[in-house]
Amino acid sequence: MTRWLDDREMAAWVRLAAVMELLPGVLDQQLRRDSDVTHFEYWVLAMLSEAPDRTLRMTALAARTSGTLPRLSHVVKRLEDRGLVERFPCPQDRRATNARLTDAGWALVQQAAPGHLEAVRGSVIDALTPEQQEQLRGIADAILERVDPDGHMSANYARES
Amino acid sequence: MTRWLDDREMAAWVRLAAVMELLPGVLDQQLRRDSDVTHFEYWVLAMLSEAPDRTLRMTALAARTSGTLPRLSHVVKRLEDRGLVERFPCPQDRRATNARLTDAGWALVQQAAPGHLEAVRGSVIDALTPEQQEQLRGIADAILERVDPDGHMSANYARES
């Protein structure tokens, strides 16, 4: 027999679904308008900008951005065509490809970061109390634990304990 | 001067971003595999199945699914081609189009609902304590308040107060 959702469960789920449907579009639009990159492209550039030598292997980049490898391949190629990233085979393992942020890519991240940060603050962070921010961390961790138990797809952060 | 995110804010944001990136895919896959519909298509059918006479105007459907009108137009057309929905001009206002769930569509929702429910439980609801579910509701409401202040895009639920 199926256990239906009670009111509390339904309320939580419906709102989460609405957030998942709306928030990505809002953030995407801001970045597109102001800096001509998608939200995902921005994450790619941002992760590279924080990496040693501004360089990461494709697989590492995929994990840090929660993206699949084919997706990353396409995205990085487009970024390369635009001169924001360069690719070169890894010397240690010639199967692997390294992606490095160019100066132009670095400049774009620097220019885009403040506006994006404001958007994230405006639609998420500043809408929440400090308590809610901590709650959100716990909730998201619990969900990620179910969705990606091994953390393969979200090596971006250190999960609690 | 830009206010950067502190540790607490960053932790919350990074995890929310990962959830937004991963969760839709997980739910999509389950529905595709088991019932050959996308998550968005499922919401469309589900909203219709709860509406009086299983019928809604396109605009109302868009609001309830947090989708844009062009998107809905495409999706409903595809659903119509598959015989799950039928469209007919609204008698009262001939600009408007009504979408009604067919018997086949109704059957699909009935068949798909239990599996989808299990997926939602498995990846979200059962991962959270009752307390966290209430927290999530509050957090999502706060975000939606910023992202869609007038509630145009999320007429699906009654927001608090």
Added chain:
DNA sequence: ACGCATTACTTGACACGACAACCAATGCCT
């Protein structure tokens, strides 16, 4: 009652992601 703005949607072109097939380098096993 005429015209213009608005509402409600549809359509077409383009961009992006997913999936599957593919290729190349590596490393292990014997």
Added chain:
DNA sequence: AGGCATTGGTTGTCGTGTCAAGTAATGCGT
């Protein structure tokens, strides 16, 4: 050392979403 599975990544095709433009009915102002 030869063979085979595995790892790491790219490519092509297809489905789907978005955006901009277009159409048609409505309603409001004068």
